[in-house]
Amino acid sequence: xxxxxxxxxxxxxxxxxxxxxxxxxxxxxxxxxxxxxxxxxxxxxxxxxxxxxxxxxxxxxxxxxxxxxxxxxxxxxxxxxxxxxxxxxxxxxxxxxxxxxxxxxxxxxxxxxxxxxxxxxxxxxxxxxxxxxxxxxxxxxxxxxxxxx
Amino acid sequence: xxxxxxxxxxxxxxxxxxxxxxxxxxxxxxxxxxxxxxxxxxxxxxxxxxxxxxxxxxxxxxxxxxxxxxxxxxxxxxxxxxxxxxxxxxxxxxxxxxxxxxxxxxxxxxxxxxxxxxxxxxxxxxxxxxxxxxxxxxxxxxxxxxxxx
DNA sequence: TGAATTTACTATGCATGCATAATATAATTT
DNA sequence: AAATTATATTATGCATGCATAGTAAATTCA
Numbered sequence: 001x002x003x004x005x006x007x008x009x010x011x012x013x014x015x016x017x018x019x020x021x022x023x024x025x026x027x028x029x030x031x032x033x034x035x036x037x038x039x040x041x042x043x044x045x046x047x048x049x050x051x052x053x054x055x056x057x058x059x060x061x062x063x064x065x066x067x068x069x070x071x072x073x074x075x076x077x078x079x080x081x082x083x084x085x086x087x088x089x090x091x092x093x094x095x096x097x098x099x100x101x102x103x104x105x106x107x108x109x110x111x112x113x114x115x116x117x118x119x120x121x122x123x124x125x126x127x128x129x130x131x132x133x134x135x136x137x138x139x140x141x142x143x144x145x146x147x148x149x
Numbered sequence: 150x151x152x153x154x155x156x157x158x159x160x161x162x163x164x165x166x167x168x169x170x171x172x173x174x175x176x177x178x179x180x181x182x183x184x185x186x187x188x189x190x191x192x193x194x195x196x197x198x199x200x201x202x203x204x205x206x207x208x209x210x211x212x213x214x215x216x217x218x219x220x221x222x223x224x225x226x227x228x229x230x231x232x233x234x235x236x237x238x239x240x241x242x243x244x245x246x247x248x249x250x251x252x253x254x255x256x257x258x259x260x261x262x263x264x265x266x267x268x269x270x271x272x273x274x275x276x277x278x279x280x281x282x283x284x285x286x287x288x289x290x291x292x293x294x295x296x297x298x
Numbered sequence: 299t300g301a302a303t304t305t306a307c308t309a310t311g312c313a314t315g316c317a318t319a320a321t322a323t324a325a326t327t328t
Numbered sequence: 329a330a331a332t333t334a335t336a337t338t339a340t341g342c343a344t345g346c347a348t349a350g351t352a353a354a355t356t357c358a
Contacts, residue, residue: 005260007166009279012206014163016286017156033314057161062315064338086323086336111154117281122274129275130158132266137165182344211345213308235306235353
């Protein structure tokens, strides 16, 4: 059996987490992306949309669609930002706050479950490697197709 | 600064790889998923569709759509499987074979780039941890919401 | 053997990422 | 101040995963 490539491992693990998170969120009529957003929104006071994208690691355009869905589902309310006519402030509704707690627990439980399975040392190494991969990609030092005929 | 959760690290790394792969594939008018499929298809002889899904780690239904696109782009031809009236055999066209080589190189270059960045030992640990995560998820031992009120 | 079940797809709809384009407002430059 | 540029957001379309439903063929069972 051929050795699995790094991309394959990352992808499998992430697809697995995705499936699991969506299942858990689905039990409460929510979704994974909504859960991530909920967690990133401050429970009290309006959270500027601008800070959310970077915090979640997604593009503003991806976030925008998620927020729209969330507002339609009654989880948040988008209010104009009085300090910047272009921006919006995200406020959690009571329902949003409730779902935020649930989403947080799902993430925490998963994190704990992994920590019970792997040693702290191995986990640190795992974090180090994923960060290296990210840096590698962001550094744009991989000019892959330039090296290919 | 709060520590990043495991899911966040996995997600960021995978999203990064996705972006990079799609860029590389895009240079040749292809896409990441198409590249993965090309790599999994045997270059000579028909590959039964049944073996592709598991090899790629995706559901048959996801694969089906990708294969349809690939056929439309002239990368493959789907022929009925003479041994099983339900199944299909995937054949690469000459163009498909050419693109398969390119896709393989992209994956190999990335793999090599990571290996140049992290030690063999750390990489082994990384693989061990991702595999543990996969097992954890598949074992269904995380009854997350059962533990939440 | 005929009926019931399983398997291999395909079609479709939703979720969620990105990219591009459009719009409105802010900030900067001249 | 007017013109230019940058930023914040939305709308849309594509890519790619899953789930569900439907169809045809194979397999199993009674």
